[in-house]
Amino acid sequence: MNDDMRKYDPLKAPDAEWWLALDEDERNILIADYHRRARAKLPNVRAHAILHAIVETQVAMGDELAVAATLARLQSEGLDRHEAVHAIGSVLAGQFHGVMSGALSGDLNRAYASALEKLSANSWRHVH
16 A cells, blocks of 8 residues: 555545455554644544544445445535545544434434435535
């Protein structure tokens, strides 16, 4: 693997085959390293990296979930790729919270897809 492939850049989609071949720890380390290099001020780098990694993995999986299409739609609405990953990650975090609090049950994939459909660049910008 060359040095360029050892670095994660959320503004560019990682090669799906390469990304999916990495284990979770490698993905999280690459993402945390990016945010350290960018000097991002984050309350919890590890949690942030984990959400990033999950979203990137879902995108790399293609059409299996609505995530890749949502990422493309958010970018067409004006978000850069990194912002779109964060927006999707916020929906994912909300889904996790709903499951952990008992407020969300049943078909979790359907609930996630529904929440992603409601997400827009405008709604993301309004909150952030």
